Amino acid sequence: NLEYGADFDYYVFSQQWPGTFCRTKSSCCNKVVKPVKFTVHGLWPENEDNTWPSCCSGPGFDESKVAELYDYLVEYWPTLSCNSPKQCKGRKSGPYGFWQHEWEKHGTCSYPIIPDEATYFSVGLNLHLRYDISKILSDAGFIPSQKRYKTSEMKAAVSDAIGAKPAFSCKGQLINEIWVCLTKDLKIRDCGMPAKSCGTYTQIPPFVTKLESYEE
Numbered sequence: 150n151l152e153y154g155a156d157f158d159y160y161v162f163s164q165q166w167p168g169t170f171c172r173t174k175s176s177c178c179n180k181v182v183k184p185v186k187f188t189v190h191g192l193w194p195e196n197e198d199n200t201w202p203s204c205c206s207g208p209g210f211d212e213s214k215v216a217e218l219y220d221y222l223v224e225y226w227p228t229l230s231c232n233s234p235k236q237c238k239g240r241k242s243g244p245y246g247f248w249q250h251e252w253e254k255h256g257t258c259s260y261p262i263i264p265d266e267a268t269y270f271s272v273g274l275n276l277h278l279r280y281d282i283s284k285i286l287s288d289a290g291f292i293p294s295q296k297r298y299k300t301s302e303m304k305a306a307v308s309d310a311i312g313a314k315p316a317f318s319c320k321g322q323l324i325n326e327i328w329v330c331l332t333k334d335l336k337i338r339d340c341g342m343p344a345k346s347c348g349t350y351t352q353i354p355p356f357v358t359k360l361e362s363y364e365e
């Protein structure tokens with residue numbers, strides 16, 4: 150009895166680098182925990198033909214469903230933007246706009262594989278522990294700095310560590326997100342989407358924000 154959700158082929162698990170995101174004008178990165186690590190952006194249903202379902206029907210975001218996960222979400226899935234996100238059509242934006250957006254835009258489409266909001270966020274947090282991109286990169290010698298790294302070498306390091314092809318997205322030469330792809334039963338698989346915006350060289354810029362000065 151499928152009341153919401155959509156057909157899709159696999160999942161994309163997207164993690165973002167605060168060192169890049171927090172350079173944008175709209176960022177509010179006071180929630181970023183030090184030492185700074187990649188944080189969760191979202192878990193997204195995806196199709197082999199590179200389309201994806203979004204904004205499916207189903208229950209709206211309800212913070213009481215993630216009360217037990219709240220501290221973990223703040224630490225590992227923080228809201229890095231001060232802009233309130235544009236929500237799905239017909240959904241009113243609430244106080245937890247980013248989490249609401251990820252659940253309503255992507256999470257509602259993952260039913261019945263991921264049947265509800267609490268599962269959606271706990272699966273996301275678990276994947277973040279399982280695919281610890283910050284550790285994978287630093288173990289391979291790729292550390293936040295002004296250095297330019299060969300993108301292909303960074304990709305190979307991630308690929309070796311997780312056992313499948315990731316996808317990278319950049320803002321200019323700066324790494325912005327690293328995507329890991331999973332089958333519907335959450336086993337690792339290659340990402341199939343075409344290469345995103347990264348060039349031959351990629352930096353992992355150190356974390357700086359407007360708030361830096363009064364945190365020291």
Ligand code: 5GP
Nearest residue numbers: 161191193194195199200201202254255342
């Ligand atoms: P951007 O335009 O910044 O690349 O993506 C904006 C948003 O569109 C993402 O945060 C995500 O919600 C969605 N999106 C972009 N590319 C993909 C994709 O390849 N797969 C899925 N499932 N969503 C995507």
Ligand code: 5GP
Nearest residue numbers: 165190227228229230232233234235247250
């Ligand atoms: P998406 O790119 O997933 O479609 O949209 C994410 C929305 O959530 C954007 O409108 C953005 O302003 C808001 N947002 C709030 N915090 C974050 C964050 O930490 N990362 C990203 N990518 N978007 C965030």
